[in-house]
Amino acid sequence: MVDQGEPGGVVQPAVVEGRSLAVLYGSETGNAEDIAVELGRIAERFHFQTTVDEMDSFKLADVLRASLVIFVTSTTGQGEMPRNTLKFWKNLRREKLNNTNCLRSLRFAIFGLGDSSYQKFNWAGRKLRARLLQLGATEFFRPGEGDERHDNGIDSIYLPWYQELKATLLADYPLPESLNPVPDDVLLPPKYSLELAPAMEFVLPTRPKARTMARSQDDVDESRFLALKTKSAARSHVDRSVTQEDRAYEHSIRHQASFPADIARRDAAFEREEPRRYDILDRDNILKDYPEKYLLQQQPARVLESPPDDLLPIPDAHNAQLVRHDRVTPAGHWQDVRHLRLHVYIGDKLIKEALEHSGQLTVVLWPKNYPEDVQELIDQMGWGAHADTPLQLKSAPRGLYVDNQRTATLRQLLTHNLDFTAVPKRNFIKDLVHFTRDEREQERLRELTQVGNEQEFYDYTCRPRRTILELLRDFPGVKIPYNRVLDLFPIIRGREYSVCNGGLSLRRADLRHVLSVELLVALVEYKTIIRKPRQGLCSRYLKHLPVGTRLTVQLKPASGPRLVGDLPAAKRPMIAVATGTGIAPIRALMEDRDSYRRVAGDTLLFFGCRNRAADFHFASEWPTYPNLKVHAAFSRDRIEPDPATTATSPAPSDTLAQSLELVYGAKDTVQYDARKNYVQHLIRKHADEVGALMRRNPIVCVCGNAGRMPISVRNAFLDALVISGVVDDKEEAEKWFANPANLTFWQETW
Numbered sequence: 227m228v229d230q231g232e233p234g235g236v237v238q239p240a241v242v243e244g245r246s247l248a249v250l251y252g253s254e255t256g257n258a259e260d261i262a263v264e265l266g267r268i269a270e271r272f273h274f275q276t277t278v279d280e281m282d283s284f285k286l287a288d289v290l291r292a293s294l295v296i297f298v299t300s301t302t303g304q305g306e307m308p309r310n311t312l313k314f315w316k317n318l319r320r321e322k323l324n325n326t327n328c329l330r331s332l333r334f335a336i337f338g339l340g341d342s343s344y345q346k347f348n349w350a351g352r353k354l355r356a357r358l359l360q361l362g363a364t365e366f367f368r369p370g371e372g373d374e375r376h377d378n379g380i381d382s383i384y385l386p387w388y389q390e391l392k393a394t395l396l397a398d399y400p401l402p403e404s405l406n407p408v409p410d411d412v413l414l415p416p417k418y419s420l421e422l423a424p425a426m427e428f429v430l431p432t433r434p435k436a437r438t439m440a441r442s443q444d445d446v447d448e449s450r451f452l453a454l455k456t457k458s459a460a461r462s463h464v465d466r467s468v469t470q471e472d473r474a475y476e477h478s479i480r481h482q483a484s485f486p487a488d489i490a491r492r493d494a495a496f497e498r499e500e501p502r503r504y505d506i507l508d509r510d511n512i513l514k515d516y517p518e519k520y521l522l523q524q525q526p527a528r529v530l531e532s533p534p535d536d537l538l539p540i541p542d543a544h545n546a547q548l549v550r551h552d553r554v555t556p557a558g559h560w561q562d563v564r565h566l567r568l569h570v571y572i573g574d575k576l577i578k579e580a581l582e583h584s585g586q587l588t589v590v591l592w593p594k595n596y597p598e599d600v601q602e603l604i605d606q607m608g609w610g611a612h613a614d615t616p617l618q619l620k621s622a623p624r625g626l627y628v629d630n631q632r633t634a635t636l637r638q639l640l641t642h643n644l645d646f647t648a649v650p651k652r653n654f655i656k657d658l659v660h661f662t663r664d665e666r667e668q669e670r671l672r673e674l675t676q677v678g679n680e681q682e683f684y685d686y687t688c689r690p691r692r693t694i695l696e697l698l699r700d701f702p703g704v705k706i707p708y709n710r711v712l713d714l715f716p717i718i719r720g721r722e723y724s725v726c727n728g729g730l731s732l733r734r735a736d737l738r739h740v741l742s743v744e745l746l747v748a749l750v751e752y753k754t755i756i757r758k759p760r761q762g763l764c765s766r767y768l769k770h771l772p773v774g775t776r777l778t779v780q781l782k783p784a785s786g787p788r789l790v791g792d793l794p795a796a797k798r799p800m801i802a803v804a805t806g807t808g809i810a811p812i813r814a815l816m817e818d819r820d821s822y823r824r825v826a827g828d829t830l831l832f833f834g835c836r837n838r839a840a841d842f843h844f845a846s847e848w849p850t851y852p853n854l855k856v857h858a859a860f861s862r863d864r865i866e867p868d869p870a871t872t873a874t875s876p877a878p879s880d881t882l883a884q885s886l887e888l889v890y891g892a893k894d895t896v897q898y899d900a901r902k903n904y905v906q907h908l909i910r911k912h913a914d915e916v917g918a919l920m921r922r923n924p925i926v927c928v929c930g931n932a933g934r935m936p937i938s939v940r941n942a943f944l945d946a947l948v949i950s951g952v953v954d955d956k957e958e959a960e961k962w963f964a965n966p967a968n969l970t971f972w973q974e975t976w
């Protein structure tokens with residue numbers, strides 16, 4: 227049994243009257259939340275009574291109660307506030323608060339997270355700050371704006387901001403003379419309480435049975451049926467006692483003999499493709515373009531024991547089942563892209579209808595850890611004696627979904643809830659110092675997180691994408707007490723994916739209680755500088771997920787303007803730009819527009835990928851759409867005339883060169899790189915077609931990888947506006963493009 231003592235000792239911060247600090251965050255994927263947690267710890271060490279929570283859990287009156295408030299928010303959509311701030315933000319914007327100076331007693335600071343490739347960089351933070359100031363609040367520290375585009379990401383701006391904030395807090399809000407800050411090398415008490423349940427109540431859970439990818443259709447049907455029967459295990463807002471309607475649905479699945487075969491036949495139809503030629507591994511280019519993201523060798527195929535598919539009690543979620551799972555890129559291609567189909571069971575007719583008509587959808591999936599990784603961590607930490615003992619969770623972090631009906635064990639938490647394959651954060655490493663008695667390990671851990679050693683920290687963690695599990699392997703002396711796991715390990719967050727189907731394929735007439743959603747997912751797999759294949763948690767989970775697996779998922783409307791399920795939107799022309807799996811939401815739009823077949827507006831699609839044969843997703847479907855013209859850019863293929871699309875040579879023709887002189891002047895026309903074949907080059911090349919649609923109040927969508935692509939595409943659109951004569955020069959083009967009266971713009975890049 228592991229010694230649960232903590233070598234450095236634990237110090238409880240003092241309670242100082244009138245000294246409180248609240249950190250309120252708005253976060254979509256957790257970056258802002260991580261920063262908020264780190265700021266909360268600093269405040270605790272400075273003896274502030276500290277609260278850290280999402281903005282929506284606060285009322286305005288609560289905010290006024292804290293002596294200081296720090297807001298941390300990312301920006302989402304097109305300059306929008308994250309979802310977990312919307313209630314708070316709506317309250318703050320109430321007209322009746324105008325001119326009331328109602329926040330005059332509030333002292334706040336704000337840190338925004340954003341990406342400067344978006345037109346509305348850090349708008350959420352800026353909007354929030356402007357409104358707080360307008361309502362009379364005072365800033366006690368300068369605002370910070372982190373940018374994902376910086377070399378070290380958000381940290382480039384955040385770290386100096388945070389150091390300065392610490393100094394300001396100590397200088398401007400001094401502690402009573404008798405009190406010093408809790409030093410960094412002393413541990414704070416755990417926030418969350420996790421204890422072994424009294425011995426009499428022990429019920430040892432059985433270990434999950436091994437399952438593999440290959441499951442028979444009978445298995446699928448049986449588990450589909452079981453999923454229905456046991457769906458009450460997952461508590462959600464749609465969960466209720468089984469109605470007659472549900473029974474009828476169960477009955478139809480049980481007795482409709484043609485159901486599985488029928489679906490399988492129809493589902494297989496779109497997958498039948500000619501054998502494809504492709505550029506095996508494409509290694510030179512990968513090394514050149516993405517030195518940290520290449521796959522040098524295929525991993526040997528392994529059959530992994532799947533995690534148990536227990537359904538988590540996620541709020542506002544639905545039970546679902548994986549009914550199709552195909553790799554769509556050829557086996558040797560550098561990128562593994564999967565096409566998945568999920569049947570999401572929605573018993574409540576009204577909710578189903580609301581989702582069908584709520585615009586573009588995203589699916590949120592919660593990945594799980596594999597049993598062999600869980601066992602490795604248990605062995606490494608010496609938790610074997612307690613791994614399957616029921617636990618009592620008296621308090622738990624936000625986002626930890628544990629079924630109240632059953633008593634959780636450490637193994638279950640590690641399987642379903644704790645993300646020990648995440649890249650370790652600074653705070654995690656700082657805390658480990660307390661859990662090893664090996665002085666060399668302590669010294670090394672301190673070194674890694676010391677101020678001034680940011681580059682070393684980055685080189686050890688982020689650059690090679692080292693996981694927590696791997697870090698713990700490097701420090702064998704570290705033994706984390708099991709009752710600290712909720713404080714130390716990040717919680718597994720839901721991963722959001724754009725639904726890639728729409729219209730009739732989403733609302734299948736033959737499955738009344740089901741939304742049939744499809745996803746196109748690029749698995750994140752690469753070799754890093756430490757030459758070990760890496761996988762993201764969700765990629766590892768999805769890669770081996772057998773057909774028939776039950777899941778709990780949320781369905782959410784995507785951010786941005788509502789473009790589907792809306793006749794006036796369907797009638798408008800559309801210019802869509804997508805790269806790689808960014809085609810997913812565009813394909814959903816196309817299917818939706820197709821349901822208005824005769825009236826759907828003209829559409830121009832610019833699609834960019836590497837090889838026609840390997841990753842030209844949905845290529846066989848595009849010719850079936852009326853009013854759609856596709857220009858595809860294959861960045862790694864030799865340029866050949868293309869019968870299927872209108873994309874031809876990427877080299878600028880004389881006329882294009884002349885047109886570009888309009889924008890840049892003759893001397894600078896060389897800036898246009900004739901040897902490359904990316905979507906932005908095709909936009910310029912087909913400027914006249916772009917201009918013709920731009921004149922007709924189009925919807926313009928840009929989806930795919932973040933980084934330079936959205937900026938280059940935007941510049942190409944500006945050029946196209948000048949070349950096609952919509953405006954006279956680039957300055958005018960900027961104004962024209964930013965005016966929502968001329969076009970509806972939607973960008974979704976990641």
Ligand SMILES: Cc1cc2nc3c(=O)[nH]c(=O)nc-3n(C[C@H](O)[C@H](O)[C@H](O)COP(=O)(O)O)c2cc1C
Pocket residue numbers: 252253254255256257258259299300301302303304305306308339340341342344345346347348349374380785973974975976
């Ligand atoms: C779909 C999407 C939309 C985004 N929109 C914007 C934007 O309009 N402006 C901006 O500055 N950053 C934008 N970002 C960048 C995020 O703000 C940035 O990645 C941030 O680190 C996310 O933090 P979070 O995990 O706390 O949400 C967007 C990111 C995504 C994925």
